Amino acid sequence: MGKVKMTAVALVLIHAAWAVAALVVHQAVLPTPWAVYAYLPQLARRQLQWHLFFSLYRLGWSMVIATILGVVIGIACVRLPRVGRVLDPLIYLTYPLPKIALLPVVMLLFGLGDGSKIILITLIIVFQVIIGVRDAVRQIPASVYQGVAVMGASRWQTLWYVTWPASLAGLFSALRIALGSAIATLFFTEVYGTEYGIGYLIMDEWNRLDYLGMYGGIVVLAALAFILFAALGALEAWSSRWRRSA
């Protein structure tokens, strides 16, 4: 259980750094950890479970859609070279577009509800998944394909027996990056048309200059993120058992 111990060490470190910073800055903008934790029960009474639920709901759908699209497009970019040669510049041209600028168009098409939020988060993270998967697939050496090609594997079989397992580690890496981005994006999607969501909660507290509440929300969010990252890690460990015997 060295992992648990080390996580504890990390927690202590992070709180120590926070405490020191808070004491040095000594301003309301940066409250001390104990003040924030003392405030947490109060925050919990404010329907925290629903804030969590709605954020998770939006995150979940975006991650699922972005994963599916990202895997399909990322693989297609490499395995269908003609498609890839058109998609690559398309990705580079569209990835860095300010998604915030697309807000009116997204709202026009998907309204103010969860739909537009999910689409927006997806738009932001799908490129990260695409690029991660594509680069991982690109790194698979040709020799790995040779074996199954000689055995007469079809396109789909090649995908299933080679491309997918060989790029899985890259996919998980991309999903980790995307998950972080998606969470960070909540602050920009949960500020309209909703009164629930951790992002909303934090922004709301911020707008009230209630830094205790804001940092309380951030603590909850960090805990949530940690759990999600741990889940991703467990999924990866399970799906790449074969690496363990190396």
Add this chain to the structure above:
Amino acid sequence: MGKVKMTAVALVLIHAAWAVAALVVHQAVLPTPWAVYAYLPQLARRQLQWHLFFSLYRLGWSMVIATILGVVIGIACVRLPRVGRVLDPLIYLTYPLPKIALLPVVMLLFGLGDGSKIILITLIIVFQVIIGVRDAVRQIPASVYQGVAVMGASRWQTLWYVTWPASLAGLFSALRIALGSAIATLFFTEVYGTEYGIGYLIMDEWNRLDYLGMYGGIVVLAALAFILFAALGALEAWSSRWRRSA
């Protein structure tokens, strides 16, 4: 020169999609490509070069700092397992923190100038580089290290001869993702304390609901991004020549 041709195809496709969407939506929110291009010369007269310069300046520094930090921390996470076991949870806890919430603290510490902008962009992208590099380093099979270990390589030599080249492709993948994020982040850092930057330009036009100017800025931004991505790609191709003979 199939690449150039395919980029042209991609450009045609993207503009066609844009034109169709613009004609269908038929609202000022989404002007047609030709209207935007017709407006570009006007935009160019508005010190476009300085907007580009300042954005590039901020992007450049953030990318350099994030790359250095990301490579060092990402490698340390794996190659110094004790460090890694503390850093991993630290990363997962801090990555998804809303950087926007840190804005007051960052401003307090670094002011309103380029310093705080560069710090903020760096804070957002450094985690993506760390995770990308760390996951790439993690994937290097132990057997690759064995050879140089038997030859008596020191820690630094192992780093230089094995870890670095073996994780380079992962680093470039992470840098691509980070570059896109960094550019997208301009819209959130260039909205304070500056009157220059492509992000500022686009947001300013948006604030005026001047969609022609805004889309003009976006077109310039996309072109800039494309050039930066191409530069990254060229650098990667050069640094991984050895893959070509596989």
Add this chain to the structure above:
Amino acid sequence: APKESAVQSSGSAAAPKSATIRIGTMAAPDSLPLYVAQQAGYFKKHHLNVKLTAFKSPKERDAAIAGGQLDAAVSDAVALSTYVNGQLGFKSATALTGYFGIVTSADNVKSVADLKGQAIATMPRQTPTFYLDQQLAKAGLKDTDVAIKEVAAIPVRLQLVANKQAAATILPDPFLSMAKAQGLKVIAQSDPAQYQTTLLAVDRALGQNQAVMKRFYQAYDQAVKTINKHHASDYQALLTKQLGFPAKIAAAYQLPHYQAAQAVPTKTLKQAFAYAHQTGILKQAVDASDYQLQVQ
């Protein structure tokens, strides 16, 4: 997944078949009558099915307007000029009761005139800055006499002044009250009885539907009347939940005297449009009265 409205304690029951109006609100006292009318059932009484959507910043509100998701929105004079620029077809319906204050943390700044040479955190080309301009002009200063630090987010602006990284900033409520609570000095404040720049912007279709507008104004006026008979203490829930007041601030808050539905003074609107033209929002001079609806 459950719909959010199912979770909300204040979820509205199914309204009778009546005109539906989607209104975007901001977390500011300007929006209070809308919430009161909604809560007290005035809208329903006037056969209006009003859906209020809260926005945290003007940017998302304007995106929702541009995206066709709102029929009306709590907005302001300069923002209206951007709608004109963006050809969104929105016009000014009624003025709303709102106000700005200029706050400072600098000990040597006692009045607006003392701002000369000082750093002011604000977002240019928006109504607060328009207000600042006017106040500076009154004090015999030009906007070049002060150093503008562009900062979009209001809480950040307030923080900058509190940290003395800027001398002053312009704030609407509830930030104004929060600034006061932090010990910042108010050196100027607008009086909603005379100076109104916040307004309800409505889209073309709604603006032309005079019957609905009329019922809307009736509901609005009823809400205003009700509010003026009450005190802030009667609206603590609304103030804290919908209007973004911290509980402590809300408790000490004094409601302004709300004005019945009335058009924004044409003069103010014209000045705002002139400001918009001068700062480049409007490409050419636009007659403000073309974007003003009569309030009967």
Add this chain to the structure above:
Amino acid sequence: MLTVSHLGVAYAHQQILEDVTFTVGPQEILAVLGPSGVGKTTLINAICGQQAHTGTVTLAGQEIDPQRQQLALVPQDYGLLPWLTVAANVGLPLRLRHAAANQQVMAMLEALGLTPLAKRYPAALSGGQRQRVALARAFVAQPTLLLLDEAFSALDPVVKQTAYALFDKQWQATPAPTLVVTHDWEEALVLSDRLLVLAQGHPHLMKNALADLPRAQRVHAPAYPQVLADLREAVAAQWAK
């Protein structure tokens, strides 16, 4: 029948194989000999369609197409998929054809002494074990063309004999044109019907003087030492040119 005609391969301006022409009968095993780096692996790869080349390769009159013909290859580096267990690797060619695999796979693993390793991943195997897995995979496929690239090189002499015997048995049951690349003269004599000696990209065909004997008896044939010595000399002469 495998027909290779005018086959040529070049890597980056360097011609490796040039105008290689030969046939392998439907029931024939051809041993391919040649100095390191001459192009044996390249030839095998070109035949099974994994290497761009000039000239043509046909199997039973048709252009080689792995999707329609059943090829089996033991590559020089074994070519196991690291994410599949030993059993899954061996059963793969059957699974790709949507055929039941389990029973045949288990029998084949047993025959090569791999049964206790069935659930391991390739990374946890020794070199010779990996090579045996690759052999099992090729044998289980019952191919219409069998290509072995130094496929017995990592086996100890005892296991090697077992593998030869198994190969013989499998091949007798479902004979197919077969190429056996090897550096081992004895292996060539024991397994093949004819020899293809590559020297500087050109092929030279030779008879195996022991071809008429059953494979299991050849080492014990009185002529064996002499034939071996002759072969050694003949090949060395070819390479020296």
Add this chain to the structure above:
Amino acid sequence: MLTVSHLGVAYAHQQILEDVTFTVGPQEILAVLGPSGVGKTTLINAICGQQAHTGTVTLAGQEIDPQRQQLALVPQDYGLLPWLTVAANVGLPLRLRHAAANQQVMAMLEALGLTPLAKRYPAALSGGQRQRVALARAFVAQPTLLLLDEAFSALDPVVKQTAYALFDKQWQATPAPTLVVTHDWEEALVLSDRLLVLAQGHPHLMKNALADLPRAQRVHAPAYPQVLADLREAVAAQWAK
């Protein structure tokens, strides 16, 4: 002098090597024979510190430490770094010691017929060429302990003889305790002074009856066929147990 005492290795509950004890003299070459999967590679890895084990391994009286002693290993899979050219791979052990490499590397490449490949990356080499690069890298290092794991298995007979000769020459110039893992009885007889036969994790040491002859002459010795036959029998007997 290499001293291995009571060495044991287990993978996931399975004991591979148990209580292995032997020494290799400062000027001795020990051939390691054993059936596939018995643990030869594991033994080599344990000796050079790349495999967790019980027991101790010392070289010249000191615990093995690659940073202070110069070890050279030719792993079964060659272990070349794909991002270094052939010349850079061969020169690596010298470079790691901050020694000038160029001249020696070029001479070694020449001796193994690799000169035209100096600037290639490993991916563009044939199997045998890769193995020769790995051999060149080990020879150039002038090690104080040399470990060869089936290091000649992918070479054709002619090149193999050259490699043997080169090995002999290098080793004579700078002799060091050496382990040669091989499946080839002849290789064992030609190269080694003594034989270590592994059977089920236990070592059995045997004399090489030809050890007193110079290596180059052993194959031509009249006793050679008989010694080979005897060895074959003795080893087979060991393995059968």
